[in-house]
Amino acid sequence: MNARQWTRDLGMGTKFAVTGGREGLVRVLLTAVGVGLGVALLLLTTALPSALQARDDRGAARDDFTYSGETAPKKAAADTLIIGRRDSTYRNREVRGRLLEPEGAKAPLPPGVAKFPEPGDMVVSPALDKLLKSDSGKLLRERLPYRITGTIGRSGLVGPTELAYYAGADGLEKRLSGGVAERINYFGPSQQNQDDKLDPVLLLLVFIVFIVLLMPVGVFIAAAVRFGGERRDRRLAALRLVGADGRMTRRIAAGEALAGSLLGLVFGTGFFLVGRQLAGMLEVRDVSVWPGDLNPSPALALLVAVAVPAAAVLVTLLALRGVVIEPLGVVRTVKPPRRRLWWRLLLPVAGLGLLYPMIGQGNHNGDFSKWMVIGGTVLVLVGVTALLPWIVEAVVARMNSGSVSWQLAIRRLQVSSGAAARLVNGIAVAVAGAIALQMLFAGIESEYTKDTGNDVGRAQMLVELHGDMPLKELGRQFTQTKGVRSAAVVSTTTVGDRAKNPEDSLAVAVGSCAELREVATLKSCRNGEIYRIVGGSYDDETKKIAQAGRTLYFAPAYDGNQPPGAAWKVPAGLKTAGPREDPIGNARDGLLITSGALPAAAKAGLEHKVFVSLDPSVTDAREHARNTAARVDPLSYDFTLAASDQSPQFRSIRTGLFVGATCVLVLIGASLLVSQLEQLRERQKLLSALVAFGTRRRTLTLSVLWQTAIPIALGLALASTIGLTLGAVLLKMTNLAVTVDWWSVLSMTGIGAAVVLVVTLLSLPPLLRLMRPDGLRTE
Known part of the structure; x- marks a missing residue:
């Protein structure tokens, strides 16, 4: 077989696809739409890294805080x-x-x-x-x-x-x-700034996220190129009647699929350009990109342009391998032979075999082999697409009794179980991957989440600010703010043994008795008294520095830009206080000074911490508190107290998964709708004939719903099993105990079922239009 014959037959199939009348044109358009949706998502995926890199580059170009005294200029100049x-x-x-x-x-x-x-x-x-x-x-x-x-x-x-x-x-x-x-004197990244490298577990998470998001896309593209298979086979039988042999008809069929995939590339490019413009108006978890930054990598875009048509030809040839096309018909019109199970089980078993050597590595035993991770995960998920047709065929073969709608649905599934499985393969792969990812996320979340020590029962916000406002008035500003239940203002500073560059220093907290009790344990307290915290981590240092009669200096200077600290003689009769964690979990040492005992010269160097308790019943209580802080000090800093904090890298990966999963769900819904409409179009004459013979529309509608519901139920059950298995292996690879978040499993399965339900409901209006007796007319 030479290249000229292949080119001639593929070209003939392409010509038949676009000139074969209305039926052929509709089939090509449906294939092009299905392929185009997948191509658009692939292009968006290949463009996403460049867009995120552009975000990082612009963020680095405007960096202004170096956090290093060595790199910041010391004095004012013409360029500062x-x-x-x-x-x-x-x-x-x-x-x-x-x-x-x-x-x-x-x-x-x-x-x-x-x-x-x-x-x-x-x-x-x-x-x-x-x-x-x-x-x-x-x-x-x-x-x-x-x-x-x-x-x-x-x-x-x-x-x-x-x-x-x-x-x-x-x-x-x-x-x-x-x-x-x-x-x-410049904007841009500091020389000391270094990119944080992902640890092996987070890198594994990134690999799995990309595989899980892209696998359903490939499955849908493979399904889209097989639209209209039954009518195509009848046309191929006609070709056999005029003298074409079996191999030639298969190449012509591949040419028809090639035409749909090439047109799909055009559609996909158009969908991508539209989606790129829409991306500028979308924001997902504080992430947005400029449309101009969504530029696919030329190499990856070329790979998509070559791989999609090649896959269309290959899938068509493989699909027709078990079909005997004769001049008077196609063998597919009778009951197909039983599918074999053994080779279908080899795929997930081989995938698990590739993942097995990496069990127990975690973050302490070297990096994971990315090619083994990718290959193993892909094989496990491809196993879903291989096993589902066999399961659907095996289950529906044993279903017979039931209502008329049920029997119509079962008979249809028994005749064409492969088409039914193709309809739900993508959703099954997506759900299996999502369950595995959820298990992995839930398993490693504790590794990247730390306890902050914040006592959110005492305060929900911390505001840090400067200002000369009296402490009592500062507290009144916050307590009178709408939505604020209480506000404890604790001013902080330091005292040192020298006015500049002290060798020894102590922390100092200033406030009323009630406010000082937020940061220390006081048996008794009166305004005008000074306390020394005993029992803390630096108790010996406190006794050494805070000695009666010794001269200390408030807010001592540590560089040339600061004024020297104000002198203060430690009074006699210091009282004692015990340490207590404040609402952010810090246990203080040093001195406590009530407002009445603070020297006037020391007030200028105070920094204020306001622990704010909010009323949850007041809408925007947090915003009102922030407005008060900005009014008191334009450079105030506030942050929300939380019981735990997560790694920024872990959060960014989860955000990326959410963005990608949203796009994949949209693709799943759109592709399923196109697939459903294509199958209904092929059954138009059958539906019309049944209605003409008196079959109720309700019975036919229920039969169509059963034809979708049964494969979906089997697909989701298989997806849950494969997903749980893959998730357990991934957790073992990260050296963590296997735990199952059943709520996540049920939610992922429910989302998959909900997508199919919505698609089925959207297909009902076209279904009702197809169930008309005039659908029997033909030309």
Whole structure:
């Protein structure tokens, strides 16, 4: 067999597909839509790494806090800028804020900003501008009392939906020592910043996420190229009648599939371009991308362009291998031979065999072999597609009795169980992979989640700020805020043995008696008294430094930019207090000074911590507290107290899974709908004939529902079994105990069933239109 014959026969099949009348054209369009949806998702997947890299690059280009005194300039110069950090959160959305004070004509401009805003002005991102001008941004406008004078360009934003602003300010130099402001002379990543490398378990998680998301896409593409198989076979029988041999007819059939896949590439490119534009308007868990950043890798895009048509030809040839096409008909019209089980079991067994050598590795016994992980997982999931047709055939062969609708459905499944299995193969693979992933996520979550020590029963927010406001008035500002039940203001500073660069120092907490009891154990307390905490980790150090009559210095300076600390003589008669963890889990040492005993000269160096207890019944209570903090100190910093905290890498992987799973679910629903409509179209004359003979529409509708429900139930049962097995092996590979989150298993299975149910309901209107007697007309 030479290449010329292959080319001629494939070309003939392509010609038949596009010139074979209405039936052939409809089949090609259905195939193209099904393939196009899969191609679009593949292109989006190949484009996602470049989009995320572009996000990271823009984020690194605007880095401003080096967190290193060695890299930050010490003194003002023509090219220096003081930048203050004012990040915040608004209704669970991050708001990136910076205050700018240029110190010279050559001060660096932030990326995306044309000129520095004047004090009282700000430039904002388009998304923040839209939010501030809407009714839902009313509370945020109170927090940002600046006039909008410009917009941040694309080069200064990681995504189109990011909320960010730069505001002009003055007087930031006095805040350089507090960690909320820094002097810089460039924007960009610090030389000391290094990318965090994923550990072996997280890398394994990334591999499994990509496999689980892409496998259903490949399954749907393989199913899409087989649309209209029964009518195609009748056309091939006609070709045999005019002299074509069996091999030639198979190549012509492959040419028809090739035409649909090539048109599918065109459709897929169009779907991708539309989806890329829509991506700019979407935000999933605070992640958004610019449409221009979604550029597929040329090598991967070329691979998709070659692999999809090649797969279409290969799948068609394999599908016709067991079909005898004769001049007067196709053997498929009679009961097909029983499927063999042994080779179908080899696929998942071989996959588990590839994964077995890596059991017990975890994070301490070397990296996982990525090719063995990919190969083993793919074989296990492909085993779902191989086993499901055999299971459907074996089960429906033993079903006979029942209502008329049930018998119609069973007979149809007995005749074409393969087509029914293809309809649900993709959803079964997706559910199996999702169950395995959920087990892996649930198993390793505790490894990447740590207890913060926060006592969320005592406080739900912590606000850190500076200011000269009296402590009593500061507490009143918060307690009178809407939605705040109570606020304990504890001011902190340090005392050292020297005004500059002390050798020994102690922590100091200042507040009322009630507020000091939040951070220490006091048997009795009166305003004007001073206490020394005993029983803490640094008890000996406290006794050494806090001696009566010794001169100490409040807020001693550690660099040339800070003024020297104020002198203070330790009074006699220090009382004792015991350590107690504050709401964020810190047990203090050092000194406690009530407000009445604090020297006036020491008030300027205080930093205030406000432990805020919120009323959960008040809507936006957290936002009202943040507004109060911003009003008291524009450079205040607040964060929500939580009982636990997760690794950022783990959270980002889970976010990526959520984004990808959303896209795959959309593809699953769309592809299933196309498949269902294609099968209904092939049965149009049969349905019309049954209606013409008096069969009730309700009976036919129920039969169609049973034809979908039975394979789905079997597919989900198989998917659960395979998913649990794969999940157990993956947990063993990470050296963790095997635990099953049954709620996740049920939820994943329920989501798969819900998608099919929605698709079935959407296919009912076309089904009712097809069940008309005039459907028997033909040309």
